[in-house]
Amino acid sequence: MSEARTSEMPAAHGPGAHGRAGLAGLAVGAVGVVFGDIGTSPIYAFRETFAGHHQLSHGLAEITGVLSLIFWSMMIVVTIKYVMVIMRADNKGEGGSLALLALISRSTARAQRRWTAGIVLLGVFACALFYGDSMITPAISVLSAVEGLTTVQSGFEPFVVPVAAAILIGLFAIQAHGTARVGAFFGPIMLLYFATIAVLGIIHIADRPWIIVETINPVNAVGFFWHDRLHAFLALGSVVLAVTGAEALYADMGHFGRRPIGLSWLVFVMPALMLNYMGQGAMILSLDPAAANEAVQNPFFLLAPEAGRLPLVILATLATIIASQAVISGAFSVTQQAMQLGFIPRLRILHTSESAVGQIYIPVINWTLMVMVILLVLFFQTSSNLAAAYGIAVTGAMFIDTCLLTVVLFVLWRWKPWYSVPLLALFFLVDIGYFTANLTKVPAGGWFPLLIGFIAFTFLTTWAKGRKLLIERMDEAAIPAPVFIKSAVNSAQRVPGTAVFMTTSAEGIPPSLLHNLKHNKVLHERVMLLTVKIEDVPYVDEEKRFELKALGNGFFRLIVRYGFMQETDIPAALVQVQSCGPEFKMMDTSFFLARQTLIASQRPGMAIWREKLFAWMLRNAESAMEFFKLPPNRVVELGSQVEI
Known part of the structure; x- marks a missing residue:
């Protein structure tokens, strides 16, 4: 889960700030900051479906079925659930699980107090899962980009892990200096990245334009399940990688506003992502079986001609650094919120910008994340191994968001059951499907984010309960x-x-x-x-x-x-x-x-x-x-x- 991912845009920080900047400018800023995580998913999501732990044959029915699943996952999870529904539930302009939890707790405390304790625990566990996500995201993103070097020259393979580790160490080392200067380049780099992956996709779609119709046709997704239920179910565990980072749209609403984020997603980001996914599918279908077996191991980088692969690796690495930076900034922001709300003890906070209040640096969080991220890279070695650990924290957080949304619809907004129940049923069906599919990956690495989540949950709830008891004991003697x-x-x-x-x-x-x-x-x-x-x-x-x-x-x-x-x-x-x-x-x-x-x-x-x-x-x-x-x-x- 990505919670309050970043604060790199000073002009858009604070209540109502996004109303002072132009819609187009904020939309570009959102591209550079909000969509880093979901934007780098094409590097490994499509590959993992066919070459991951639960390998899937790459025939026509399987490829069109997976592409259709990716498209409709983006439509249901990102467009409908987050952009159209959840982002309406703002806490004085702010979004994210903790902001939503505070909003619901305040409202249900008046309406139905019996809900409050369970809601708080759900929100706290979503926050705990985020810490597992914030460790895995930098590791898998940077590692998957650096692995592109092997498509340039196979002899680079021994250098992949050391190079990825060095980049990550450097990224964490610069956090104390602030990210304002780096943030100024986020928008242009990500715009170039999305434009590049879209063009690469279009080049291969041109050979098989019918793949566009097959992708948006939901019959292919349903047919995939109808003909091969087991493999389709297991494929969900990798398909969900295409929507990791979706919750960042909601978390960063306070920085950019609902309209700029929705505009960026619908007009630019989602089309670019889908063009790239369809391009990967079209490329695999155009190859003979032997070549397809090799290409499916790293289809994202093989979209580019041989001379363009090294520049693509460099661009993708920059994009993954930006995605990782957003997650690290989000970890600082979420920790500050949890601290203020009484779930984390006071930690040392340094402000890295005089103009942007939200740009903060928390040393203990930074160095803890760095150690865990480097250990993940050294332990799992490849992004495919890390993909087994990825997803379960994200799907768990998405499921919790749907639970919180249920309270919002019925208690806060009082929507009519005849249209809210079918909508929630759709969201729960998708979330439960993704979560259960990811449970099959627990032995292969999915245990890691769950372990981190339960440890963080224990610390968060222990501090909140202990603080409450301490105040009660002191009040007794007052x-x-x-x-x-x-x-x-x-x-x-x-x-x-x-x-x-x-x-x-x-x-x-x-x-x-x-x-x-x-x-x-x-x-x-x-x-x-x-x-x-x-x-x-x-x-x-x-x-x-x-x-x-x-x-x-x-x-x-x-x-x-x-x-x-x-x-x-x-x-x-x-x-x-x-x-x-x-x-x-x-x-x-x-x-x-x-x-x-x-x-x-x-x-x-x-x-x-x-x-x-x-x-x-x-x-x-x-x-x-x-x-x-x-x-x-x-x-x-x-x-x-x-x-x-």
Whole structure:
């Protein structure tokens, strides 16, 4: 699954930003960023159907059947499901599984609370599957492109894995420097790539123009299943590779808008892809059996004449680097969203662009992905072996998207059953067919994305549950604010300045304030109890950002709200706060943070091993000081022990 794949287009970032740029410009930008994954699928998808783990004979009925399956998969999964239906479900302009999850959770919390827990788990598992996808996509994309060197000269075969590994290491190494400059070239390169693969397809279609009619005729897809059910079913596991990356259309909706993405897909990308697939099929059918057996091992590069194969390999490699870059950027974006929504502990985030807020770099995610991607390349060695591992995470995420869409249609949009039920039945039929076909590849490598998904799911749910328990335990010991203020102001000396006490709860007195009074026996002239709340919308308007309440005797409670796509900057927020005394000046303000040390216990909550895992995650989380951009020389941390 591709979630919030990229943020390479600064002009189109943020709510309503895509309305400020031209439709054509955004459509070109979408070609360069959104369609990298699905655009590089022709390099290996058609090949894997006939030369992969479940090899299929390449006769006329099989080739036209597979081409028809690819065409109708694109129509049903990409055009109808994502472009026409799911992309209508935006969360204030943002898309992606987590944005959709937040939208549904907010709406169902009002309408039908019993749905909420199951929906959250589905959305979190889709997010977990994405991490498996984000490891496999760069590995299979770059490796499949570099394998094109063997069509130029067979002697290059020993260099394929080292060259692919070197390219991937270089790609991950440049992430810390940002991708704004690289992103400027994405559009033109991908436009050239799509135009090239379309022309190569047309050249071979010219010899057999009837293949166009055979491809769009659904009878061929149905007939393929009718005459050879087993091989047709197994072929689905490879056909689905042609639509991997479809969910990126929805995930990147906030960057480009629904119309530019739909326009790019229908007018340019889908025609180019189908022309190339049909060209590969026409080429195989034009060859004698012996030559066809050889050509089916790498039909994408053999579309080009011998003199043009090396340039095609270079162009395809650039395209796969762009697709990989989009996935890596997406991993950063999805991690930031999950962090803001409370599913991942605070991690160090670096901003690589002054103009584009969405261009971020998360070191721990970058280096973890790099290690896993290189290990995949070294372990599986070929893109065909990796293709067995690819697909199951994507089809699982697509199935979850359909489940979430069901809630959207019936609970949010209240569509009539007479047309929503047949539509959902079609989507579920396709998704279940693809997912079950990919389950046959589990022993050959499909276990990898499932393993990564379950590990990520365990971490995500453990952090969310542990954080909830931690807040509950701290609330149990909290002292009501009026009681504390009444007793404290008469017993403690007041000192000049402002003290800001960060607290997760908007009720009671935070432990950091209690510890400060206990040890230092002073209170500042102005005491601010500050709570940061991340809302389940991508952006919070400025007029709804602050909620200030005077508690008396120089005490104030402030709630600052952010959207899950926004950056938290507390000093910048405090400058805007008025009506609570003098203007905030950082040199007169001290920030007090509580750092909890967890003690695993037998109290009801989580299993002991999950409590220990949560404690480890908490110890290794990024300091709240850096996460909230607090000035280091104005921060005091006070520790405490908590049993959960």
